[in-house]
Amino acid sequence: DAGVIQSPRHEVTEMGQEVTLRCKPISGHDYLFWYRQTMMRGLELLIYFNNNVPIDDSGMPEDRFSAKMPNASFSTLKIQPSEPRDSAVYFCASRVIGANSPLHFGNGTRLTVT
Amino acid sequence: GENVEQHPSTLSVQEGDSAVIKCTYSDSASNYFPWYKQELGKRPQLIIDIRSNVGEKKDQRIAVTLNKTAKHFSLHITETQPEDSAVYFCAINTGGGNKLTFGTGTQLKVEL
Numbered sequence: 001d002a003g004v005i006q007s008p009r010h011e012v013t014e015m016g017q018e019v020t021l022r023c024k025p026i027s028g029h030d031y032l033f034w035y036r037q038t039m040m041r042g043l044e045l046l047i048y049f050n051n052n053v054p055i056d057d058s059g060m061p062e063d064r065f066s067a068k069m070p071n072a073s074f075s076t077l078k079i080q081p082s083e084p085r086d087s088a089v090y091f092c093a094s095r096v097i098g099a100n101s102p103l104h105f106g107n108g109t110r111l112t113v114t
Numbered sequence: 115g116e117n118v119e120q121h122p123s124t125l126s127v128q129e130g131d132s133a134v135i136k137c138t139y140s141d142s143a144s145n146y147f148p149w150y151k152q153e154l155g156k157r158p159q160l161i162i163d164i165r166s167n168v169g170e171k172k173d174q175r176i177a178v179t180l181n182k183t184a185k186h187f188s189l190h191i192t193e194t195q196p197e198d199s200a201v202y203f204c205a206i207n208t209g210g211g212n213k214l215t216f217g218t219g220t221q222l223k224v225e226l
Contacts, residue, residue, distance in 0.1 A: 033213065043158070043203065043216040056209060091157060100146040100165055100207070103214055105157040 004106035006092050012112045018080040021109045023092030024073055029104075030097040034067055034077050037089045037108070049075065082113045118206050120217030127194050128225055135220045137204035138186040144206040147180060147187045148214070152201045161202075162189070194224045 005024040013019055025032045033048040047057040052069045060067070064083070069075040079086055093105045118139045127133050137147075148163035164171045164178045164187065171178050175194075180187040191198055204217040 031212065042218045045213055045215070048213055050212070056213065100163075100211075102148065102160045102163065105159070107157050 004092055004094050004104055006090075006106035006109050008109060009107065010110045010112075012114065013082055015083050015113050016081045017113075018078065019082045019086075019111060019113075021077040021090050021092075021111070023075045023077070023106060025075070025092070025094030026104055027073065028096065029094035031095050032069060032075050033093045033095075033103070034075070035091040035093060035105075037091060038087075043091075046077070079111075082111075084113045087111055087113050118204060118215055118217045120204050120220060122220060123218065124221045124223070126223045126225060129194060129196060131194055133189075133191045133194055133198070133222055133224075135189045135202055135204070135222070136186060137188070137206075137217050138184075139206045140185065141206060141208050142185070143211070144208060145211065146207040147178065148205050149176075149178060149189050150203045150205065150216075152203065152219075154200070158203060191222075194222075196224050196226060198222060199224045 007022045031050050034046040036044045036046055046059045047067045048055055049069045065079055067077045089108045089110050091105050091108045093103045095101045095103045118137055120137045145166035149161050150158035151161045152158040162173050162176050162178050164180050166182055169180055175192050177190045201219045201221050203219050205214040208215045
């Protein structure tokens with residue numbers, strides 16, 4: 001299996017622009033998570049899906065952030081409009097059903113907003 | 115609550131020495147406690163995990179101990195090597211067990 005696949009690996013954009021991050025989870029995984037990593041706040045859970053349905057979006061910082069999962073093999077995280085403080089590494093992760101099943105991370109997208 | 119505290123934030127050891135990282139948590143419903151290793155510029159990767167029905171688990175040079183009564187668990191690395199240098203994160207399952215909440219990370223540096 002290729003693992004969790006994220007694109008792009010790096011994104012540099014100007015503030016005010018729309019940013020879309022993409023994720024393909026491991027085939028057969030029921031849960032998909034979006035995390036943001038910064039030096040100041042560590043690994044923060046933004047939102048997670050179960051069987052393509054958003055379950056908990058309490059970590060989404062503002063209305064500028066939105067996430068979708070139109071099917072079992074694809075999810076997007078969108079920031080519109082982007083701001084410099086959104087600069088971070090965004091990780092997508094997935095796992096199978098079962099509270100104790102391991103979480104598998106993608107390689108992340110490093111976002112820089114200037 | 116869902117907080118998990120991790121200590122120390124940085125740890126420097128000599129090659130061959132042991133390293134211990136500790137996490138404490140408050141959610142008594144948590145029953146899954148994984149540890150992740152993140153090398154510079156890379157993704158977090160699971161290195162070991164423990165479930166609440168056991169007190170200790172070992173895999174070669176790494177081990178995890180769990181004290182569910184006191185709500186803390188620890189990562190032990192013996193005979194450290196330079197390639198152990200990385201950031202280590204503990205985590206607990208929360209939100210009914212469906213999501214992982216991570217500690218703040220420990221930067222481990224193994225010096226020659």
